[in-house]
Amino acid sequence: MREDIRAETVEIAGHGGDQIEAYQAQPLDDDQVGAVVVIHHMPGYDAWSKEVTRTFAARGYLAICPNLYSRDAAGASPDDAAAAVRAKGGVPDERLVGDVGGAAAYLRSLSASNGKVGVIGYCSGGRQSFLSACSLPLDAAVVCYGAFIAADPPADSPLKGRSLLRLAPKLACPVLGLFGAEDQHPSPEEIATLEQTLRDQGADFEFHTYPAAGHAFFDPNRPSFRHEAAKAGWEEIWQFYGRLLAGEGS
């Protein structure tokens, strides 16, 4: 693998056919490869989200990160956009599914696509990754410390999203969950509830909870970064996607 990539801003058709901004990265090799939709964290379509997208491309995947805040704050800086969306209670679930579905379709349309598409999301994107896996034809889903999958937000929270347990029976692909033992959103109890639900329905999933790590342990730009957990988490991701996204598509 040469790790040579091309990365650029593109426009894709999102929910309802809306044209939304996205950051695309892909290997320069001509091989037919799997693809990954990166769902950015609540702080938005920022430099780290783009770095993660490039990381997938450097490992040989087609990757794209749709700007989920395109409609709310076109052209705004990522932090201003995130503040505006936060004040509105986050991204509506229906719109999220449309945008991720559009991103997956875009990836499948690329000549280097092998037809397989995974999704990964961090923080609020972790919940949205699970939502996508229950709503769209995908091949693999990684959930990084997503809260409110197996619990409702507090009653006084402005968040519009609710627990996704009602959708769990529709889960259509394997799930890798990566969590921090010291996180409270999701709490260990919420993770256990989700784990039990998936086990009861016979889902294909694996969860890893890292000690001495809390929320956002993957992000090296934040004090919450935990090197050991992040390193171990990335290894799980490479194995998971290597198993599920390689080869010819279905």
Next chain:
Amino acid sequence: MCTYQTETVSLRGSGKGTQGWFSVTDASVYFDHPVHASAEHTLNLDFLNPQLGPGARVAVELNADSALALAEAIRRVLASTGAT
């Protein structure tokens, strides 16, 4: 953790952002991950005018002690001047 806890307040006043002064109509108050401050969580204040777009924003990220000290100072100043 992401606390997701947010309070919004309607305001009347002005703030100075990257494009100069603008009328502030709303504020968001939340305790969550900062964008810039070196702390896992901060009390974040966004002074906003949504009518002018997302860029009409003055943002402050304070540690919890600083935020409480600020709140108490505001109360003291207003009380001592008879403004409230």
